[in-house]
Amino acid sequence: MRQPGSPTVRRRRLAAELRHLRERAQLTLEEAGEWLGWSATKLSRIETSRVGVVPKDVESLLGLYGVNGSKREELLRLTRDARKRGWWQAYDDLSSEYAAYIGLEAEAASVRSFAPIVMPGLLQTEDYARAVIRAGFVLAPPGEMERRIEIRMARQALLTKTEPLRLWAIIDEAVISRTVGGPSVMRSQLERLLGLMETPNVTLQVLPFTVGAHPGTSGAFQIMEFPERADPNVVFLEHLTDSLYVERDSDVYRYTVAFDHLRSKALDPDDSQRLVAETAMRLD
DSSP, X not given: OOOSSOHHHHHHHHHHHHHHHHHHTXXXXXXXXXXXXXXXXXXXXXXXXXSOOOHHHHHHHHHHHTOOHHHHHHHHHHHHHHTSOOGGGGOTTSOHHHHHHHHHHHHOSEEEEEESSSOOGGGOOHHHHHHHHHHHOTTSOHHHHHHHHHHHHHHGGGGTSSSOOEEEEEEEXXXXXXXXXXXXXXXXXXXXXXHHTTSTTEEEEEEOGGGOSOTTTTOOEEEEEOXXXXXXXXXXXXXXXXXXXXXXXXXXXXXXXXXXXXXXXXXXXXXXXXXXXXXXXXXX
C-alpha cells in the first residue's frame, strides 16, 4: 500500500534547492519573478513548498539560474518524483495539513514523540483510536471517522517494514492512567504497548506524575528526522483547529533540547514497562 519515498519530502527538498539557487544567483524574489513574468508571491509559494511546481516552471527557473548538466537532470527528476501521489492522497477529504504530516512521517528515519494526553497514533489499537477520534470529531459523520481510523492503522506499517521507523516516545503517566474507551479497550491498548516495547525500533518512557512541571507543559510535539542530510529535521505541533510545522534550525533545536530534558526526567524503559504492566493489571 505504501509507496517508496514521499512526494511531500521531495517537494520540500526541491523547494529548498530552488531557494538556494536563487540566492546563489544573487536575485531577490521580486527580481527573479520579474525576469520570468511571475509574481513574487508565486515564487515564494514554490520556495516554501506551499504549492507544487510543474517541470516547465522548474526548467524556466534553472535556465534563469544558469543550472545545466547533471544538476539540471537531477532537479528535473526530483520535480517529477515530487508530483507523484502518496497512498494517503487517495483519501481526497484529508486536510492539507494532515496529508503533509503523513507524507513527512512516511519518509522519516526516526520520530521522537512527546504525548501528554493520549497515546501517539502510531501506537494505538483500532478500538483506542476509534474512541479518541470519536471524542475529537463529535459532529463528523461515521464514514469520516472510519476513514480516519483506516488511515491511522495504515500509518502503523512504518513500524514493521523492512527498514522500520525508529520511534522514541515519551508519554505522560496520564496517558496510561486515563481509561479511554472503557477498561477492556484500555487493557488491550496497554498490552499492545507492552508488545511494542519489546521491539528493537521502539523505545518508550513514561513521565511520572511526581516530576511536576516539565519542559513539555505546552503540549504534544513530534520531531521528525530524515535519512538524507538535505532534509533537515521538522517539528510538528497539532492543536484543536490547526497544525504547525517548525523548521527554523534554532526552534527545532529548542524542541530537541526539551525532548532531551523530558527523556532525562522520565522513567527508564524497564521501569516504564513495569508501570505499564501494573496499570494494565489494575484494569482486570
